[in-house]
Amino acid sequence: MTSDRLLPAQINWACGTCKNPILTGVVHLSFSEINQAVSAREEYERRSKEQQEHGFIKIGDLASLMSIPRTVRWAAVCDGCRRLEDHHCGDCYAIEVTQMRSVFSLFKWTRHLHKKSWFGVTDWIDFAADIADANGPAWESTGVR
Ligand SMILES: [Zn+2]
Numbered sequence: 001m002t003s004d005r006l007l008p009a010q011i012n013w014a015c016g017t018c019k020n021p022i023l024t025g026v027v028h029l030s031f032s033e034i035n036q037a038v039s040a041r042e043e044y045e046r047r048s049k050e051q052q053e054h055g056f057i058k059i060g061d062l063a064s065l066m067s068i069p070r071t072v073r074w075a076a077v078c079d080g081c082r083r084l085e086d087h088h089c090g091d092c093y094a095i096e097v098t099q100m101r102s103v104f105s106l107f108k109w110t111r112h113l114h115k116k117s118w119f120g121v122t123d124w125i126d127f128a129a130d131i132a133d134a135n136g137p138a139w140e141s142t143g144v145r
């Protein structure tokens with residue numbers, strides 16, 4: 001086993017926009033999308049509960065019950081692309097990638113984000129698991145599919 005195998009699994013962030021490696025940039029999502037998703041989720045749950053209580057679905061509610069509210073997707077973006085888009089994350093929850101350089105810090109951020117009321121409307125678990133998959137040690141097999 002070479003010594004670099006013993007180091008924490010570093011994350012090599014790639015920009016979701018230009019696909020280049022990110023040296024400085026953020027992992028972000030927008031609060032307006034979060035708020036929309038939270039209201040949509042509440043509305044969905046209210047209708048589901050109503051339907052369970054009444055035992056029938058009102059015609060107009062069928063479509064909304066068929067479509068589970070979508071989740072808000074996290075994205076990694078480099079500072080170069082943010083500059084081009086004149087995007088300053090004013091309306092974002094943003095984490096600097098320099099604060100998330102290893103799979104271990106990813107786990108710490110998961111603990112922090114999990115406490116947010118809006119955690120469940122985002123795709124963080126899948127996002128983080130994909131990052132861990134892509135950056136985890138090659139010798140490790142968890143058996144998880
Ligand atoms: Zn970029």
Ligand SMILES: [Zn+2]
Binds near residue numbers: 090
């Ligand atoms: Zn942003």
